[in-house]
Amino acid sequence: MVRTGLFSNLAASATDGLKKSIKRRINFTDSLRIFVSGGSGGQGYPVYGGIGGDGGNVYLKPSEKLSLQRLRQKFPTKRFKAETGRNSRRNSLRGSTGNDYVIPVPNGVCVYTNDNTLLGDLVNVEDKLLVAKGGQGGCNTNNWNGQKGQKKVLSLELKILADVGLVGFPNAGKSTLLSKISRTKPEIAEYPFTTIKPQVGTIFYPDLRQITVADLPGLIEGAHYNVGMGHKFLRHVERTHLLLFVVDATGFRLSQRSFFRNAYETVLLLNKELELYKEHLLDKPAVLAINKLDLPDTQTEFEEVKSRLQQGDLTDIPTEMQPKTLIKFSDIIGISAKNNDGITELVDSVRHTIDDNLQERENERISANPT
Ligand SMILES: Nc1nc2c(ncn2[C@@H]2O[C@H](COP(=O)(O)OP(=O)(O)OP(=O)(O)O)[C@@H](O)[C@H]2O)c(=O)[nH]1
Ligand SMILES: [Mg+2]
Structure with a gap:
């Protein structure tokens, strides 16, 4: 397999010690x-x-x-x-x-x-x-x-059984979010690949509705070349009803030797990695949470991601970063998992998106078999 441009750099940087340390820490079997x-x-x-x-x-x-x-x-x-x-x-x-x-x-x-x-x-x-x-x-x-x-x-x-799968780059705040919306206490730390084992938490709504959420290891560009944790664990999201993307508004950089990616590029790269893993995952309902809005200058970043996604704007985005199909998010919500901001809006959106999708599928089933 020939590694080209963008991915070769990341593949190279991720192999430096990072891969080894990840391997040492993987002691679970799936x-x-x-x-x-x-x-x-x-x-x-x-x-x-x-x-x-x-x-x-x-x-x-x-x-x-x-x-x-x-x-x-x-x-x-x-x-x-x-x-x-x-x-x-x-x-x-x-x-x-x-x-x-x-x-x-x-x-x-x-x-x-x-x-x-x-x-x-x-x-x-x-x-x-x-x-x-x-x-x-x-x-x-x-x-x-x-x-x-x-x-x-x-x-x-x-394959984990959960309604929602958290998808994001390392350090985006997926585990922090899970700890705020459920009673689960996942490991949280400022270094990438803290989560190595998928973990499931449950959102309890006031009317007793429950929705389960799987926290997954961070995904990075080049995951399909097995960079980072690879994307093998993405099989866990295959059974989920909804993908909840968590993106750091301040962007992401894996190491000194890797490229810096802003929040919008991060969304596109996640989109692309899912597409390279299994295209049909892009058909699942999806919600985007832009996290860490408590940090300076993040509000403008959030507005930009939102408007560029709504327009499908790929200006100045290198072709190797562009997905074939853009994911359609049913909601794009700004949050601060740390300060609990936007969390209620997010869990409501998750619930409504799942319910609307189930209703749509039921309507399709009824119209296919009108008896
Ligand atoms: N300022 C700020 N920091 C946050 C927020 N959410 C998470 N963090 C910090 O970001 C770092 C990473 O958080 P995690 O929840 O471990 O991130 P993760 O996405 O689970 O990371 P991996 O498990 O490595 O994929 C930690 O230092 C958190 O305290 C937020 O809303 N605001
Ligand atoms: Mg984590």
Whole structure:
């Protein structure tokens, strides 16, 4: 892959120690590979026409309290095999079926096979997903030989379940905002990449409505080249109903060797990184919060971002920074997460945007199936 201009500089600067320090701090797991095999079928007994028992199946079952770390600790070999079916015997002609293996997995896990096919998306504790079938017991169709069970290498990827995903460059104030709108106490600090593990908080509205918000690691330009935390964690926003962009009104600079980006450029670069990850994320409803309006000269910056976004103004923006499609924000709100300014307006906007979108989808569904 050829790294060009803008991104090569950032990629280079981010590799200086920063990447290493981030790697050291990542001690949580949000994906895990496991090996599953169905039980083999028992042998048949051709002389008496006895049929061997079928091998047991392997299933995955979501559980609310489990994490992938815990699963890995509990099953260090990460191998799961269901029981073999019983052979047919002279005094027990019908061999009994082998026991199934039901593996508990965290709720919210997506299950992929080795060739990246999605086998299932486990989001309900009532679900149970068949991942490896046991082999057929020996009988006349298979020459009385019990068949082998299916064997698969599976990749489990945890996608957080939340209504809203916080998207922004490092240090924008995402965690500070989450700490103000929910009872969660995320880590907050003046250095980038403080948040390395997605965390979910809940907004409690006075009428008892609740909306969950996922705080995500900071995204930076070049994330698709795996700069910073990369954009692997963006899969967590795939299931959210709304993207809440948090942008520092004073702009962003990752390190002395990187470019300074003003607030408007930051919005465009976030837009571009989402587009490069998965274009359809841009179709999600989005709200923009311009943060740190307590700092000097930020009000004019806020007004400028707002008017340029409304006009779709890309004058003087280098082509490599320009997204193909501009995100349409349903609201652009100035806040100071630190001083609690604009927070009520923001949480109201989040709620209305989610509700309007749900209503729109419901109307589309009704007009598609008028019964
Ligand atoms: N002046 C001012 N500072 C703020 C505001 N919100 C956050 N900060 C400061 O900005 C810094 C970064 O805040 P965080 O909430 O950790 O930022 P983040 O976006 O979660 O950063 P990462 O987890 O690294 O992606 C901290 O020093 C905060 O105190 C604000 O409204 N005004
Ligand atoms: Mg944070």
